Amino acid sequence: MIILAADVGGTTCKLGVMNEALEILHKWEIPTNKEEEGRHILRNIHESFARNARLKGYSMEDVKGTGLGIPGPIDFDNGVVNGAINLNWHGRKNIREAYEQLSGKPVFVDNDANVASLGEQVRGAGRGSKDVVCITLGTGVGGGIISNHELVHGYNGSGGELGHFKVDFKERFQCNCGHKGCLETVASATGVVNLAHYYYKELRFSTLIEDDLEAGTLQAKQVFDAAKAGDEFALYIIRKVSNYIAYALSVISVMTNPEYIIIGGGVSKAGDFLIDHIEERYQEMTFSPAAEGTKIVTAQLGNDAGMIGAAALIKQYVK
Known part of the structure; x- marks a missing residue:
């Protein structure tokens, strides 16, 4: 067959x-x-x-x-x-x-985000688990929720639209959906750059990425590379990004209690550096029984x- x-x-x-x-x-x-x-x-x-x-x-x-x-x-x-x-x-x-x-x-x-999540659940990073949440951090933010082996679609198909979870209550950046404050505006590749420009203007840190900030050519990968090199401003941005992601995941965890939270998309190429920052804040803010045993991992199937x-x-x- x-x-x-x-x-x-x-x-x-x-x-x-x-x-x-x-x-x-x-x-x-x-x-x-x-x-x-x-x-x-x-x-x-x-x-x-x-x-x-x-x-x-x-x-x-x-x-x-x-x-x-x-x-x-x-x-x-x-x-x-x-x-x-x-x-x-x-x-x-x-x-x-x-x-x-x-x-x-x-x-x-x-x-497409739902089927990618299901792929990771059946043959990827969540293989063998019946309760999985996937979040893809790319140009935007997508995702999917799998509960007891079934994708969550909701009443009209909007279940699992994780990119439109409101996390920025200052509502600083416009989302493509028409609202402000969505996870997508502060945790996607675009969101990393949004935050870097916002805080650079506000704080005026000295930073390795200063030239690209001034020229308007900054990309998310440069922020992660600078943070890994110990740049104080870039680290500040990555901690902000990680905090927003962890907050969204903490709320999702008390609703679905996944065994695996799988991070995919281009931003996830930052690997353990990003996962470790998310994990630290996730453990601090999540209801302990919901966080117990939950593993935050990177996607495997590309x-x-x-x-x-x-x-x-x-x-x-x-x-």
Whole structure:
């Protein structure tokens, strides 16, 4: 039995063929064709899978189903996407129905951050645990909550939108969602830079990253590199970032009590340096029984997480 999975992004679609153990047999990428309001995307995916089957010598009749990870809000029960700007999709689209018409096989659709979280739970850093929280710190902040092996979707699909947890009550930075104070504004790569500029103007520290601050060319990696080198101002910023993340995780912990909190995304490449700072504040502020035994770790699967998680939807829901 074969499971197909696609992690659909604004630039490329990552495609994978897996067995029932969710081991990747083949994987490749195709460009995301966003022309004509993205109307070609699903057909391009299906045709690429069909070509791969011919090349690799397996039959599409052996496919159990296809899992799709989509960068947009999802009505999981019905497979409906309510707009996906990165794909040039506008309004509500029944992606499950459209792809089932192409493939003739069962289809499950979920948000890209959710399927990446599920991937880490089934074959990555949270493998074997039934209660996991994943938070991805990249250009923005995403995430997913898995409770008793099930992704938390909530009433209208907004469950697990961790980037929009309000943590900055001074409301200093505008979020793309229209509100101020979201975790995304102070803990993403953009958020690290936001805080560096804000506190540089306020405190006027002498710092290794001064030239880039003045020139407006600062990137999050430079802040982490300077902090690791002992730069006092950069360390101050990383402690602020870690405090915001730890606060969000402390509240999530008393609601879901995860065994693993998995940190992914580009910012997580700071590794143990970031984890240690988050862990210190998390232990200080979290209800002790909720924090006991919870492990904060970095993600393991990289770009494969979304594909594996999308395939896991088929394994979990197609009987």
